[in-house]
Amino acid sequence: MGFGGFLLRRLALTVPTLFGVTVVGFLLAYMLPGNPALVKAGPFATPDFVAEVERQMGLDQPLPVQYLRYLGALLQGDLGLSSSTGRPVLADFAQRLPATLELTLAALLIAIGIGVPLGVLSAIHRDTLLDHAGRVLSVAGVAMPSFWTGLLLIYVFFYLLDLAPAPLGRLAPGLQPPAAVTGLYVVDSALAGDWPALRSALQHLALPAATLGIAVMAPVARMVRATMLETLQSDFVKAAWGAGLPPRRVIYGDALRNALIPVVTILGVVFGFLMAGNAVVESVFAWPGIGNYAVTSLMTKDAGPIQSFVLFVALMYVVVNLAVDLLYGLIDPRIRLG
């Protein structure tokens, strides 16, 4: 009831947000030290040639004009050209996005798969050794920066134990990527029945996904623990015990279902963190995703990809939070959409 209206209203609300993001992204690229025209023209260009390139790129125009041109192009789906790859940014993005998505989803899966049970167990066995161990693990996960966790994992699992492949990309050299269906190598190779590729894809995915996953597992586990403790104290859980329902059903059916409602909210935040954390982890593992692309572009002062990355991350935030809101309506009957 009124669901379409709710969706429309929510979508309309995202317009000003995204508009603001284009302004920020644009200014960010503008304020980068260095002259993109100089980079494009090359180190040996004459000042006259550089001025010519500036004119071509529209950099001699006043700032608002530059912005409006950028916005106009954006509305036509033109994200500009990357001066380092020489290709449209959109094409570069499309090519790299699946790698990032695969990494992000795997990390999210690890974070939820470990974080939720850890939080539940910590809450049930409050103040026991298990709870304390979970806390230490969580604090360590948050305290260690991703690049450090990544390097540590590479050192242990690749260098010392030789369990993981070299941290270079998504597949072992010499293997053909599977036929693209979803763009996720793990899924595609499984669909194609290409077992060597699947094996290699999983091996390559394991360390970067663990690196990202460990970082976001902590907030998930802490949040689940906190909300779980609260719901375990609630009247309806007490009533469920009092009605003689078995512990498993009380803990997972009554308590966890209610405890997970607030947790869904932080999944939106976690997802944003993952998108941002990607840039670092992708660089460490030479993962050919959009984060890596953005970092490389930053080094070469390539404005187009940077603006697009900012815009894209913001777009993902908006989409994920919309999804979270919709999900809320499904799992919490008290929230009526519309």
Place this chain on the structure above:
Amino acid sequence: MTAPLLEIEDLAVRFDTEDGPVEAVDGLGLRLAPGEILGLVGESGSGKSVTAYAVLGLVRPPGRVLRGSIRFEGRDLLALPEAELRRVRGAGIGMVWQSPRTALNPVLTVGHQIARLLRHHRGLPPRAARERAVEMLRLVGIPEPERRARQYAHQLSGGMCQRVMIAMALATQPRLLLADEPTTGLDVLVAARIMELLKDLGRRTGAAILLITHDLGTVAESCDRVAVMHAGQLVETAPVRTLFRDPVHPYTRALVAAIPRVDREVALEPIPGAVPSLLHAPPGCRYAARCALATGRCRQERPALLPIAPDHQVACFAAEPVA
């Protein structure tokens, strides 16, 4: 006299707080015959609800049952293993909780919450359980039970939530119903109807009811017998008529005097002081500090609960026949 359905003897429940141990229930004894309605009365903090929790085996740390026995249908619940106890909870003893809205799970439909008890305790198949749940809702006087069964607690009024709680507590046909302040937060008319319903259903299903309340008016209308608690101890127990006509313990007398009456124009007597802190409970009678009749002996020695008439027991030195 028939064998009691519920027999509590010398029950003591202690809470280990940061400031020291608190005996929330101290040496309580109660008997409840099948089909009987017993009112457990006292001010807030007198240990009424804790008693109910103890019967259900739900006293959790920092609380623990120190000593005593709670025999239900001849079995000591305190000695039962947890798995056995779970079969008694819900199936043998139903509980109507104090705040019906928060005692219902917000993300499950009320029909489902009743049905799952029937499935678990009575082994009903899903469909039959659902139908029986709707029937229970009809029984407790909820209009359009089919539609209501599919709704959630937040979609129901307070009175309706309480009816759902009662339906849930009675669905498995327990022999004993614990009702903890079942009418708190409901307006007078709704409260009266809920009490009427409880009494009626109790009579029809043959379930005994332990009615926990601070409202003597409710007790007068609904109960067969009354037990008065003060600061974790039982001070007087008597049939309801006797207690109202002839209260003996000074605390009971004060409680009865505090009932507003329209037929007599008497100034209401407030009871001086509050329920004493049980942190450093004095050795003597716990009412001594508030009692006009207290003597030195009351502050030193604890009066035992002694019969002064058949079925009428009082714990007060002043009530004891002079030896």
